[in-house]
Amino acid sequence: MASTAKKSEGIGETIKTVVYALLIAGIFRTLFFQPFWIPSGSMKDTLLVGDFLFVNKMAYGYSQYSCPFGICPISGRILGSEPERGDVVVFRHPVNGQDYIKRLVGLPGDTVQVRNGVLFLNGQRQDQTPDGQFVETYEPQGSVGGLPNCAEPVPLGGECVKERAIEQLEGGTSHAVLNIRDGFGPDNTPIYTVPEESYFFMGDNRDNSVDSRFPQSGGGVGFVPFENLLGRADRVIFSSAGGRMLYFWTWRADRFFKAI
Structure with missing residues (x-):
């Protein structure tokens, strides 16, 4: 007994x-920190498929979406600080409830437009300086196994090329943006006016990103309310180019602890 x-x-x-x-x-x-895997190429080459990072949830304070399944008993946002233009942010999609990661380009009250692939904020062109090419292998990427988009058709295993430029945001950061080809994707948009308490997001891989340029009614992101922001992505902790994390021969050692 x-x-x-x-x-x-x-x-x-x-x-x-x-x-x-x-x-x-x-x-x-x-x-404090929420783990996040990068499943798609919408933020290349800032973030690659297979990057693993921790999202700083203290950066913008807390809302109901700070808890898993959105169950925090919080109305609005507490201990919140305003995000800055150029931040890379993880947020909860206002309609489908999925977590997205994009770059914040439009603040409340801003006007945002894309003309011939160039971003305009409040009527001012955001400078882009050509910076060579981004080259990757045309092969399945990550656990999902999606293929990258290329400027020209290439065979499996070939070089997938995109134009690269450095964009300087007004009052924000400079960062790389990619262009697959002119007229591909939403290279021209209407003028959007960002509502109060909302933000406008875009992916750095401009021709391969479902973001605020697409309205929510059409499956896009639209404007994102402040309470939907989960946190800021500051640093890549680990990165793997393979379909499984344990495939050590696919690890990208040069991206470990890389600042975003």
């Missing part, structure tokens, strides 16, 4: 330990 009692106590202690560990992990994820 004593042996049975000890065994029951041991099982009970194990369950408690697991529960406590899950609670601590949940609190850490909710309040």
Whole structure:
């Protein structure tokens, strides 16, 4: 009987330990840093498929979406600070509830337009300086196995080329943007006026990004409310070009702990 009692106590202690560990992990994820894998190429070459990062959830404060499944009992946003133009942000899609990562280009009250692939903010052209090419192998990428878009058709295993430029945002950062080819994707848009308490996002891989240039009614992102922002992406922690993390021969060591 004593042996049975000890065994029951041991099982009970194990369950408690697991529960406590899950609670601590949940609190850490909710309040501080949330892990995020890059599943698509919309932010190339700032972020590559297979990059792993932690999202800084303290950067903008907390809303109901800070908790898994959006269950935080918070109305609006608390302890919030305003994001800055050029931040790379993870946010909850206003309609489908999925997590997206894009670059913030439009602040509340801004007008945003794309003309011939060039971004205009409040009527001012955002300078783009040509910076060579971005070259990658035309092959399945990441666990999803999607193929990259290229400027010209190439065979499997060939070089997939895109034009690269450095864009300087007004009052924000300079960063690389990619262009697959002129007239491909939303290279020309209407003028959008960003509502109060909302933001306008775009992917750095401009011709391969579903973002705020596309209205929500058509499956796009549209304007993103402040409360939907989950946090800021500051640094890539780990990166793998393969379909599985354990494929060590596909690890990109040069991207470990790389600042975004």
